Amino acid sequence: MQLPLEIDADAPLSLQTQLIGQISTSITTGRLKPGSRLPGTRALSEQLGVSRNTVLLAYGGLAAEGYVETREGAGTFVSAAAPEQHQFVPQAMPQAARTAPRSTTQSAAAPKYNFELESIDPDLFPGNVWRRLMMRRMQSSRFNLTQQGDPKGSRRLRDVLCRFLGATRGMTVDAEQIVIVTSIQQALNVVAQMLVRPGTKVITETPGCSLIAPLYQRYGADIMPVPVDHDGLMVEHLPECRHGVAVVTPARQFPLGATMPAARRQALLDWAVETDAHVFEVDFDSDFRYEGSPQPAMQAMDRAGRFIYAGSFAMTIGPGLRIGYLVLPPDLVERAIEATVLLDYAYPCQGQGVPWLEQAVLTDFIESGGYDKHLRRLRRAYLERRDHLAATLAQHFADLDLLGMSSGTHVIWRMPNRLAGALECEARARAAGIAVYTLKFKTISGAESLPGWDRYLLLGFAALKVPAIGAAINRLARSLQ
Amino acid sequence: MQLPLEIDADAPLSLQTQLIGQISTSITTGRLKPGSRLPGTRALSEQLGVSRNTVLLAYGGLAAEGYVETREGAGTFVSAAAPEQHQFVPQAMPQAARTAPRSTTQSAAAPKYNFELESIDPDLFPGNVWRRLMMRRMQSSRFNLTQQGDPKGSRRLRDVLCRFLGATRGMTVDAEQIVIVTSIQQALNVVAQMLVRPGTKVITETPGCSLIAPLYQRYGADIMPVPVDHDGLMVEHLPECRHGVAVVTPARQFPLGATMPAARRQALLDWAVETDAHVFEVDFDSDFRYEGSPQPAMQAMDRAGRFIYAGSFAMTIGPGLRIGYLVLPPDLVERAIEATVLLDYAYPCQGQGVPWLEQAVLTDFIESGGYDKHLRRLRRAYLERRDHLAATLAQHFADLDLLGMSSGTHVIWRMPNRLAGALECEARARAAGIAVYTLKFKTISGAESLPGWDRYLLLGFAALKVPAIGAAINRLARSLQ
Numbered sequence: 001m002q003l004p005l006e007i008d009a010d011a012p013l014s015l016q017t018q019l020i021g022q023i024s025t026s027i028t029t030g031r032l033k034p035g036s037r038l039p040g041t042r043a044l045s046e047q048l049g050v051s052r053n054t055v056l057l058a059y060g061g062l063a064a065e066g067y068v069e070t071r072e073g074a075g076t077f078v079s080a081a082a083p084e085q086h087q088f089v090p091q092a093m094p095q096a097a098r099t100a101p102r103s104t105t106q107s108a109a110a111p112k113y114n115f116e117l118e119s120i121d122p123d124l125f126p127g128n129v130w131r132r133l134m135m136r137r138m139q140s141s142r143f144n145l146t147q148q149g150d151p152k153g154s155r156r157l158r159d160v161l162c163r164f165l166g167a168t169r170g171m172t173v174d175a176e177q178i179v180i181v182t183s184i185q186q187a188l189n190v191v192a193q194m195l196v197r198p199g200t201k202v203i204t205e206t207p208g209c210s211l212i213a214p215l216y217q218r219y220g221a222d223i224m225p226v227p228v229d230h231d232g233l234m235v236e237h238l239p240e241c242r243h244g245v246a247v248v249t250p251a252r253q254f255p256l257g258a259t260m261p262a263a264r265r266q267a268l269l270d271w272a273v274e275t276d277a278h279v280f281e282v283d284f285d286s287d288f289r290y291e292g293s294p295q296p297a298m299q300a301m302d303r304a305g306r307f308i309y310a311g312s313f314a315m316t317i318g319p320g321l322r323i324g325y326l327v328l329p330p331d332l333v334e335r336a337i338e339a340t341v342l343l344d345y346a347y348p349c350q351g352q353g354v355p356w357l358e359q360a361v362l363t364d365f366i367e368s369g370g371y372d373k374h375l376r377r378l379r380r381a382y383l384e385r386r387d388h389l390a391a392t393l394a395q396h397f398a399d400l401d402l403l404g405m406s407s408g409t410h411v412i413w414r415m416p417n418r419l420a421g422a423l424e425c426e427a428r429a430r431a432a433g434i435a436v437y438t439l440k441f442k443t444i445s446g447a448e449s450l451p452g453w454d455r456y457l458l459l460g461f462a463a464l465k466v467p468a469i470g471a472a473i474n475r476l477a478r479s480l481q
Numbered sequence: 482m483q484l485p486l487e488i489d490a491d492a493p494l495s496l497q498t499q500l501i502g503q504i505s506t507s508i509t510t511g512r513l514k515p516g517s518r519l520p521g522t523r524a525l526s527e528q529l530g531v532s533r534n535t536v537l538l539a540y541g542g543l544a545a546e547g548y549v550e551t552r553e554g555a556g557t558f559v560s561a562a563a564p565e566q567h568q569f570v571p572q573a574m575p576q577a578a579r580t581a582p583r584s585t586t587q588s589a590a591a592p593k594y595n596f597e598l599e600s601i602d603p604d605l606f607p608g609n610v611w612r613r614l615m616m617r618r619m620q621s622s623r624f625n626l627t628q629q630g631d632p633k634g635s636r637r638l639r640d641v642l643c644r645f646l647g648a649t650r651g652m653t654v655d656a657e658q659i660v661i662v663t664s665i666q667q668a669l670n671v672v673a674q675m676l677v678r679p680g681t682k683v684i685t686e687t688p689g690c691s692l693i694a695p696l697y698q699r700y701g702a703d704i705m706p707v708p709v710d711h712d713g714l715m716v717e718h719l720p721e722c723r724h725g726v727a728v729v730t731p732a733r734q735f736p737l738g739a740t741m742p743a744a745r746r747q748a749l750l751d752w753a754v755e756t757d758a759h760v761f762e763v764d765f766d767s768d769f770r771y772e773g774s775p776q777p778a779m780q781a782m783d784r785a786g787r788f789i790y791a792g793s794f795a796m797t798i799g800p801g802l803r804i805g806y807l808v809l810p811p812d813l814v815e816r817a818i819e820a821t822v823l824l825d826y827a828y829p830c831q832g833q834g835v836p837w838l839e840q841a842v843l844t845d846f847i848e849s850g851g852y853d854k855h856l857r858r859l860r861r862a863y864l865e866r867r868d869h870l871a872a873t874l875a876q877h878f879a880d881l882d883l884l885g886m887s888s889g890t891h892v893i894w895r896m897p898n899r900l901a902g903a904l905e906c907e908a909r910a911r912a913a914g915i916a917v918y919t920l921k922f923k924t925i926s927g928a929e930s931l932p933g934w935d936r937y938l939l940l941g942f943a944a945l946k947v948p949a950i951g952a953a954i955n956r957l958a959r960s961l962q
Contacts, residue, residue: 001853002770002860004651004777031647031781037850043857047774131619138612145606145799166512170485182663185826189670193699198679215823218674219699289483293528296485300512319827320837322803342696343824345666345924346800355836356801369518372482376524379483443826 001039003032007048015050019058024067027078038068038076112433113472115459117255117410117441118285120315124381126365126374133361133370145356151337153180153325154359160366161325169283170296171309173327179336180354182322184282185211186343187310188247190326191280192219193339195245203246205233206446207439207453209254209282212247221245227449228253230403232260235267244277250298251286255444255458257404257412259295269298272306283311288379290386291406297327305329313362315409315462316375323354323362382409385461388469396477409462414455421454425480432479434472482520484513488529496531500539505548508559519549519557593914594953596940598736598891598922599766601796605862607846607855614842614851632818634661634806635840641847642806650764651777652790654808660817661835663803665763667824668791669693669728671807672761673700674820676726684727686714687927688920688934690735690763693728702726708930709734711884713741716748725758731779732767736925736939738885738893740767740776750779753787764792769860771867772887778808786810794843796890796943797856804835804843863890866942869950877958890943895936902935906961913960915953 005022007015026032038044041059045052059076062068070076152158158175165171181187188211196202198220204212206225213223224244226237232253238246248268250260260268272279281298299307312324328336365371389411394400403412419425422438429436437458439447447453461469486503488496507513519525522540526533540557543549551557633639639656646652662668669692677683679701685693687706694704705725707718713734719727729749731741741749753760762779780788793805809817846852870892875881884893900906903919910917918939920928928934942950 001645001648001856002775003648004775006774026647026651029653031651031653033644033647036644036648037853047770049773134619135616138615145611145801163514163517164482166514167482167484167507167517170507170512172510172512183825183827185822185824189824198701211823211826218823220679220701289528292530293487294483294485314827322825322827322836341666342692342699343666343670344664344803345692346664346795346803355803355839358836372518375482 001037002047003039003044005044005048007050015054016057016061019048019050019055020061020065023058023062024065027067032078034078034080036078037074038078040075111430111435113464113468113475114435115410115437115461115472116435116463117437117458117460118315118443119460119463120318120409121381121463121465122318124378125318126370129365129370129374130361133364133368134357137357137360137364151340152176152178152333153354154356154363156367157323157359157363158325160363164366164371165297165309165311165327168294169309170300171327172300174330177328177330177333179326179328179333179340180359181310181324181326181340182344182354183314183319183324184284184310184312186340187312187324187326188212188215188280188282189343190336190339191245191247191278191308191310192216192221193342194332194335195278196221201239201241201244203238203244203248203277204446205248205253206449207255207444208247208249208446209284210443210445213445216245225446225449228256228258229450230256230258232256232258232264233268235264235271238268238271240275242275242277244275245280246272246277247280247282248298249282249284251281251283251295252404252408254282254284255410255412255439255441256450256456257406257408257410259406265298265301269301269306273304276306278306278308280308280310283309285315285408287316287375288382288409289407290379290383294407299327302329305331308332316371316378317362321358321362323358382462385464385466385469386411388466389459389461389473392470392473393477396473396481410458410460413457413459414452415457417455419480422457423454425457428479429476432475434476434479436476482518483528484520484525486525486529488531496535497538497542500529500531500536501542501546504539504543505546508548513559515559515561517559518555519559521556592911592916594945594949594956595916596891596918596942596953597916597944598918598939598941599796599924600941600944601799601890602862602944602946603799605859606799607851610846610851610855611842614845614849615838618838618841618845632821633657633659633814634835635837635844637848638804638840638844639806641844645847645852646778646790646792646808649775650790651781652808653781655811658809658811658814660807660809660814660821661840662791662805662807662821663825663835664795664800664805665765665791665793666692667821668793668805668807669696669761669763670824671817671820672726672728672759672789672791673697673702674823675813675816676759677702682720682722682725684719684725684729684758685927686729686734687930688736688925689728689730689927690765691924691926694926706927706930709737709739710931711737711739713737713739713745714749716745716752719749719752721756723756723758725756726761727753727758728761728763729779730763730765732762732764732776733885733889735763735765736891736893736920736922737931737937738887738889738891740887746779746782750782750787754785757787759787759789761789761791764790766796766889768797768856769863769890770888771860771864775888780808783810786812789813797852797859798843802839802843804839863943866945866947866950867892869947870940870942870954873951873954874958877954877962891939891941894938894940895933896938898936900961903938904935906938909960910957913956915957915960917957 007018041052041055045055068076069079158178162173162175196216196219200221201224202216202221203224203226205228224239227234233248297309299309309327313321399416401414426436426438439453439456488499522533522536526536549557550560639659643654643656677697677700681702682705683697683702684705684707686709705720708715714729778790780790790808794802880897882895907917907919920934920937
């Protein structure tokens with residue numbers, strides 16, 4: 001550790017005194033914290049261009065005054081309780097800002113049952129398999145954190161993604177069309193960098209994800225919200241504009257859970273071709289299909305090179321694995337790479353911003369069939385939870401109307417008019433120790449654009465086990481009726 | 482794996498025939514690749530709502546035609562050579578785009594000796610220690626990829642960073658002022674999100690890093706380049722504007738290597754206070770100081786809350802470790818968190834976009850003293866390489882003029898007038914199998930603003946061992962004279 005000390009040979013104070021003064025000041029002002037190890041005397045004498053004896057005498061002086069202590073064979077350390085030592089509070093940091101809890105969710109008592117949205121069950125994380133794959137990769141002589149490679153990301157990972165997307169999403173893609181990113185949100189940034197200029201029309205779903213419009217507005221976008229109904233984006237409301245960018249969730253609309261029917265998909269495609277627009281399909285959570293077959297991605301019907309697709313592993317492995325991907329028309333690949341460089345330059349790494357080790361392990365996991373097995377296990381568990389949630393709710397509410405049942409990890413309950421509004425119900429449930437959500441949730445925007453939005457209650461079922469779901473719904477029903 | 486198949490019970494074709502037709506089409510068009518495992522017959526019959534026998538018969542038919550093969554006990558797989566199987570090339574992907582090498586560096590013959598910039602020596606990566614710490618963390622029952630936590634990043638990591646920044650950069654900071662990011666480039670994005678609006682004046686160093694201006698221009702910034710000389714930013718050229726953002730590298734100017742003298746630092750601070758500007762100190766590579774003491778970060782002299790500081794571990798551990806940090810005035814912390822959410826939302830992770838495991842391991846590494854030891858080891862190795870580079874160059878060029886010697890991992894050679902220009906020298910060296918660089922390097926912009934820019938040659942010494950440096954400089958000297 002090199003300390004920022006300056007010794008002036010021409011100053012009236014002796015070198016040793018200057019050194020004691022500067023180090024003790026660093027300690028009393030909190031820059032050198034208790035327990036910190038001071039540099040070795042040889043290293044510090046070289047750094048300052050003074051004799052080693054000067055440093056030894058200074059350290060001795062500091063020790064005599066109690067600022068530091070020498071541990072035999074280990075070095076010199078700042079004392080646990082140095083003279084005048086105080087818990088330093090930076091001047092500029094108001095006390096309130098330092099102690100106030102950040103989020104209101106954290107400050108409220110944690111609910112006993114949380115039907116959390118966008119959540120997954122950590123107990124279903126394939127810890128042992130993952131550990132084994134990580135360890136094997138780390139044993140490799142190639143393992144270090146300086147790997148060079150293709151800026152699009154690991155070639156092997158892009159190859160297995162081609163297979164996976166071909167089989168499960170009906171997409172015919174070449175590995176050269178894939179760019180590895182950290183997350184869907186980073187993919188949104190890449191698309192902003194590539195396609196959004198001041199005045200670009202960006203079509204967003206409303207209600208929809210709240211993290212899209214403010215991002216694109218920073219790039220000067222002109223946001224054009226298009227309403228969604230129970231079949232997804234209402235394509236008849238697509239604006240007449242040229243070179244727009246439509247950000248859509250046809251596989252499973254966020255937050256209403258609709259899968260877009262074929263006729264609307266075709267209309268969206270026609271609109272894109274007619275207006276020279278790009279359609280950006282964002283696939284947040286369509287990995288689990290409980291009823292019928294998954295729909296092919298819209299990219300599968302693209303002949304004009306107008307479609308971009310983004311997916312990630314946040315809902316299947318965990319958001320702590322920072323790996324997602326973009327599938328691009330060939331003419332956008334170079335611009336996407338330039339965008340990832342501006343967003344998270346990592347010279348000379350493969351895949352800007354995505355760790356090499358995790359890419360290698362994920363590839364092994366998919367290639368070995370482990371990911372497929374994991375998806376089946378998740379689907380079974382989530383299907384059981386979804387069914388139990390619906391069955392228990394139906395016991396209490398005969399006229400139950402649930403949306404978004406066919407996939408994903410949350411259901412949308414359109415509540416009967418005899419119950420209070422959703423916001424009121426959310427508050428009553430919270431008072432009973434149960435967290436449920438409304439269309440006013442922080443990652444959802446545009447609730448008001450949906451007629452009767454205050455009748456929709458959102459319940460995530462991924463993070464709760466079956467017995468907890470039953471108990472929670474019973475308690476919820478009591479609190480609402 | 483759930484396949485996007487659709488069966489129509491009312492269609493004239495039998496269910497079995499529909500299934501054979503759709504699966505064989507998926508195979509011949511390349512969406513289902515050789516070796517892919519088909520879903521189990523029970524799972525597929527449930528998905529499609531047909532009898533299991535229908536699926537069994539369809540799989541039998543596909544096998545009889547050679548599309549798939551059944552492996553005892555393992556399942557049904559797409560055959561390695563299915564009928565009409567062909568390597569599918571997506572229509573829209575021009576052949577040229579698929580085969581052309583991406584970067585000219587990759588296509589040119591690799592140089593025998595590469596004085597690479599922004600590079601580090603993978604052999605100095607503390608692989609064994611890192612592996613051990615990783616394994617210990619992965620054994621923890623808490624290990625999974627769904628960790629929740631503070632959006633600012635791991636509290637423990639921010640605590641050890643406070644100590645580290647206090648000791649080595651003279652900064653007095655509270656852990657609440659630190660936000661963990663993936664890299665300095667992401668930190669630049671965060672600052673853009675927070676402070677740059679259409680018309681915001683952004684002051685950049687020229688020559689300087691080429692990844693700043695194009696990023697900030699996307700946010701509508703009005704870029705105001707300020708020239709640098711051998712003492713860093715020429716503060717007398719700071720523009721008269723209000724609420725600007727100055728992005729500076731006072732610890733070690735990139736690319737010229739200057740440490741900004743105290744008088745200029747004071748002038749920059751005065752300018753910021755007078756004009757209500759923010760100063761963003763970017764510290765790319767000041768971790769190794771070879772001569773004298775490191776300078777405190779400019780944040781250490783900030784009383785007005787106008788300074789932001791960004792650093793990372795890309796040059797000390799490796800760019801594959803995606804961890805950097807922002808130190809912010811207290812009033813900007815919340816806005817920085819909002820920006821990280823828009824850039825790389827990871828609900829409900831701690832530290833948007835930064836993997837939990839790596840944060841934990843890095844914290845352990847710093848806390849155990851391993852990082853300090855590693856820095857000392859790197860400094861020793863790099864010092865030896867720098868000295869050998871300078872000594873060998875001096876043997877050939879008596880009038881040697883080197884800049885940026887006191888820190889970092891590259892030196893800047895101002896070549897005598899009797900030699901050719903830098904671009905010409907770079908080309909001659911490359912012909913002799915040696916890569917050296919000029920101020921026209923891809924991550925440097927504004928070369929022309931430096932008088933005599935074509936006399937500067939840049940040599941990175943981190944990735945070359947001492948014997949290679951000697952051999953390379955001898956060969957370089959022959960090629961230039």
